[in-house]
Amino acid sequence: xxxxxxxxxxxxxxxxxxxxxxxxxxxxxxxxxxxxxxxxxxxxxxxxxxxxxxxxxxxxxxxxxxxxxxxxxxxxxxxxxxxxxxxxxxxxxxxxxxxxxxxxxxxxxxxxxxxxxxxxxxxxxxxxxxxxxxxxxxxxxxxxxxxxxxxxxxxxxxxxxxxxxxxxxxxxxxxxxxxxxxxxxxxxxxxxxxxxxxxxxxxxxxxxxxxxxxxxxxxxxxxxxxxxxxxxxxxxxxxxxxxxxxxxxxxxxxxxxxxxxxxxxxxxxxxxxxxxxxxxxxxxxxxxxxxxxxxxxxxxxxxxxxxxxxxxxxxxxxxxxxxxxxxxxxxxxxxxxxxxxxxxxxxxxxxxxxxxxxxxxxxxxxxxxxxxxxxxxxxxxxxxxxxxxxxxxxxxxxxxxxxxxxx
Numbered sequence: 001x002x003x004x005x006x007x008x009x010x011x012x013x014x015x016x017x018x019x020x021x022x023x024x025x026x027x028x029x030x031x032x033x034x035x036x037x038x039x040x041x042x043x044x045x046x047x048x049x050x051x052x053x054x055x056x057x058x059x060x061x062x063x064x065x066x067x068x069x070x071x072x073x074x075x076x077x078x079x080x081x082x083x084x085x086x087x088x089x090x091x092x093x094x095x096x097x098x099x100x101x102x103x104x105x106x107x108x109x110x111x112x113x114x115x116x117x118x119x120x121x122x123x124x125x126x127x128x129x130x131x132x133x134x135x136x137x138x139x140x141x142x143x144x145x146x147x148x149x150x151x152x153x154x155x156x157x158x159x160x161x162x163x164x165x166x167x168x169x170x171x172x173x174x175x176x177x178x179x180x181x182x183x184x185x186x187x188x189x190x191x192x193x194x195x196x197x198x199x200x201x202x203x204x205x206x207x208x209x210x211x212x213x214x215x216x217x218x219x220x221x222x223x224x225x226x227x228x229x230x231x232x233x234x235x236x237x238x239x240x241x242x243x244x245x246x247x248x249x250x251x252x253x254x255x256x257x258x259x260x261x262x263x264x265x266x267x268x269x270x271x272x273x274x275x276x277x278x279x280x281x282x283x284x285x286x287x288x289x290x291x292x293x294x295x296x297x298x299x300x301x302x303x304x305x306x307x308x309x310x311x312x313x314x315x316x317x318x319x320x321x322x323x324x325x326x327x328x329x330x331x332x333x334x335x336x337x338x339x340x341x342x343x344x345x346x347x348x349x350x351x352x353x354x355x356x357x358x359x360x361x362x363x364x365x366x367x368x369x370x371x372x373x374x375x376x377x378x379x380x381x382x383x384x385x386x387x388x389x390x391x392x393x394x395x396x397x398x399x400x401x402x403x404x405x406x407x
Contacts (some may be wrong), residue, residue: 002125002159005042005079006235006258008053008201010035011088012070015064016224018298018330021130026296026325027222028066030265032073034221037263038234039077045236045261048335049121053201053218054132054165060094064101067376075107082127084113086165086201090132116145128195130164138178142166143185146195153193159239159254162186162198164248171203178197183210187370190214205229206260212313214256223268226300232264248400266296266327275305275338281314288322298328304337312340 012031019027042050057070074081085091094224096102097112106112113119113129120126128149130141142164154160168181181200182351187210189195198215206219207227223231238257269291273284291297299322315338323329 001238001240002161003045003047003236003238004124004125005045005050005393006053006163006199006218006237007038007050007221008165008199008218008300009055009086009204009224010052010070010222011055011058011220011224013058013066013233014224015058016298016328019311020328023295023327024125027266030296031222032069034263035070036076037265038221039079041234041236041261041263043078047079047236048123048125050077050081051127051161051163052081052083053163053199054084055088055201056083056086057089057096058222059274060089060092060096060192062096067096067099067101068105071102071105071107073112074110077109080112080121081110082119082129082163083202084129084163084165085131085133087132087135090134092134116141117148126154126160128160128162130162132165136179140179140182140185142181142198146185146189149189149194154195156329159241160195160197161239162195164198165201167202168200168209168215176262183215186215187212193253196241197237197256199237204231206231206233206235208258213252213258216258221263223264224268226268226270228268230260232267233260233262235260265293266298267293268298270300270301270302272302273304274305275307275311275315276347278311278314280305281311281318285318285322288318288326291326294325294327294329298330299326300330300332302371303331305342306339308341312338360363 010031013028014031015024016027038050042048057067083097085095085097089096089116091097091112097114098194109121113127113131116130118126118129128145130145132141142162145164146162149160164181166179166181168183170183186195186198190198191377193268196214198209200217202211202213203217204220204224205217207217207229209215209217216237218235219228219231219233221232221234236259238259240257242253271284271287273280275281275284288299291299301319319329319331338368354367
């Protein structure tokens with residue numbers, strides 16, 4: 001049996017626009033720190049080696065500090081590591097893998113899969129690599145590498161692991177990209193004993209391909225976006241040759257077991273919530289307060305509902321407080337559907353006059369123009385959804401908060 005660790009899409013040097021500089025610094029460090037974590041998993045689980053299936057680096061244009069920190073983290077991994085160039089870090093003329101810095105400082109046990117085809121390891125393991133040499137190869141590199149293997153089953157004593165990167169036709173049936181990996185070619189080679197496991201990168205969610213247990217995306221060891229499914233893991237893979245009877249007695253079949261191990265320190269989550277009452281705001285406040293490891297949590301907050309001005313002012317305070325604790329609190333405009341109802345009684349209780357009273361009246365006019373309808377003097381008005389209406393809503397909330405604090 002061969003046991004190894006399958007990972008991909010480290011994207012060292014990645015930046016996220018929604019992170020403030022201080023949070024971005026911690027996010028950057030985490031992408032190097034997770035290398036040490038997966039190294040401990042490899043040691044604890046008795047893995048013989050690690051394969052990184054593409055996009056080790058975010059791009060080929062990173063600072064020397066970023067590359068050196070990644071190499072220093074790799075130095076701590078106690079087993080051989082095999083890096084596959086992907087679409088983010090292809091093996092082109094500007095490749096990090098060919099830079100003087102990388103070549104001078106890469107640890108001896110770290111190897112780049114720098115040519116397509118077979119790379120022989122110890123104990124009869126063969127890695128069948130399909131490195132990217134450009135961002136747009138225009139052909140199925142993985143199928144090419146598999147089809148270049150000798151005909152027939154793998155020889156006795158040989159375990160073949162394909163190391164590839166890119167999308168598969170199982171998820172992209174329209175073949176929008178000529179580099180799409182043909183699942184049928186892989187399935188045929190696996191069923192014939194020509195190869196024994198396909199380790200893929202590019203998809204950031206842990207995914208079994210075509211319902212099989214021998215073709216997998218490992219996902220990214222640190223999450224990168226809120227839409228990912230089962231990110232933040234690495235896979236420990238066991239390939240056991242001749243584990244059971246097969247249809248062809250001349251073929252050495254493999255039983256494959258894939259076990260995910262969580263390694264991430266960051267988390268991404270989406271909260272879709274309706275806020276219409278004070279009780280709704282209480283529940284939202286409590287839910288945000290319960291988020292674990294807040295400084296490494298990114299929350300995408302999608303709110304809808306109708307609030308009074310006082311309630312909206314409270315919501316703004318709630319947002320600000322939790323935003324200071326979290327790695328990021330992200331509210332995208334297309335998901336911002338909170339309507340603010342201005343109740344004359346709320347303003348009347350504040351007894352505003354002079355400049356503030358005039359300001360409230362002027363903002364009411366702006367809100368009327370945004371909705372296209374005049375607000376009756378004896379009924380509440382609703383701020384419109386266009387930008388002017390959003391601005392009026394926010395201004396009313398701010399004025400209410402300032403007035404409350406001054407009273």
